[in-house]
Amino acid sequence: MDRTNPIGFFDSGIGGLTVVRAVTQLLPNENIIYFGDTARVPYGSKSNDTVIDYSLQAANFLLRKNIKLLVVACNTASSVALKDLKRFLTIPVIGMIEPGSRLALQESKNGKVGVIGTNATINNKAYSHQLKKLSPKIQVYEKACPLFVPLAEEGWIENKATELIAKEYLTELKEKEIDSLVLGCTHYPILRDVIQKVIGKKVKLVDSGTPAAKIVEDYLNGRGLRNISNQLGKREFYVSDIPTKFREIAERFLGRKISHLHKVDLDELINE
């Protein structure tokens, strides 16, 4: 494996671009390949079997691009498919659950942590298990917030309806007096302001992107795989569908322009 090989990322759609954003801020010289499964998005409302199939297909696609490391930039896929991905892949695989959980434990003073995510992430209790493994006495309160993904994708960010929906979802967590809240879906950082307003200023919001980027850095340093070029890395983006307004929405998540955008056919994902 060569230092200049790219880091691979995949997500059900565009949410994972918030993770790419964190990694490129920390490691601007790394080459990056992103795959977003926009033809089959979302994953969070689908069954475990389907999410595992899709995740293995995405990983295989990226492996054929000679990635040196795989970042599962999707909390649903991390919750459901990480074990299978680690079993089948010989390169390191970094998911979103452990970095987010570690940071939440650091941030919490009272031992009460909230977690929000998709139906699949919450039903699988991935964060509960991870948090309790790291700190057996921690109290974890989980809540699925399925409407947050479409709200973020529609850009309904400063909106009375979004605030009402956030109140409906978050009131029970607030009543538990949590002091840190894991944004357990890569879409949710887009709604950070309204979530903070509803849950209250004292609650620390924890997003997996930044701690995951730190783990990527540690991995690469530890294995001598850090790209030591002093040029800005190449960033390539592959998606299984390019709907109207895709670029505009994706650039909102990535925080910058997307220049190398390619479409992948589902046949290519499924059959190879």
Place this chain on the structure above:
Amino acid sequence: MDRTNPIGFFDSGIGGLTVVRAVTQLLPNENIIYFGDTARVPYGSKSNDTVIDYSLQAANFLLRKNIKLLVVACNTASSVALKDLKRFLTIPVIGMIEPGSRLALQESKNGKVGVIGTNATINNKAYSHQLKKLSPKIQVYEKACPLFVPLAEEGWIENKATELIAKEYLTELKEKEIDSLVLGCTHYPILRDVIQKVIGKKVKLVDSGTPAAKIVEDYLNGRGLRNISNQLGKREFYVSDIPTKFREIAERFLGRKISHLHKVDLDELINE
């Protein structure tokens, strides 16, 4: 073709079950096969090319089950893929756009018709074109309401946030003084009450299910293909994914229990 062959229906997911419900009420003795592409739902946010591919795959799957008639029980697929489906299939194909448009024209007294649907349906202007073809002087006001699908799927039916979102979407149609409104997505009948409340009692809500069922009946009668058995028809349901709570949500849309439910693999859809 035999009278006892089934009628085929497909939709991106479960919304088309509201159309099955209308057809089985009118034609209880017909055998029915439904395919819901729950592994790739929704279609309404995806590109035309992708929706056409998926629609042809669904149609081919149903053709292998010897259907005598295809009902495209999805407004997005009807808007985007009906022409291609009619070109490739030798059996009759019934979409949602024409039945809904005809009924809206009957209901409208002032010649101002509103249409709501997914992004794909509205961007393709399928209803505008159809309505103006049927009645060139009609004034059509279209509005995409992408958050209605997740709200209906989540069952947020009598809810303050849903009402606020409906107000945000529908106010501009109300200001145009429309007197009939096409519910141009098979999910929307689930939200009928809140839509009626927001748009006002005087506006007639038009849903494609009932007029489409009438067209199915006319087709079968006209071609001598009506099932004359006096037994209740067999109803089989195929889906590409069965997530948690699927049955509960699907039965809400169908209005009755689902007994014959099968899973189809995507490979089978794509490769055959």
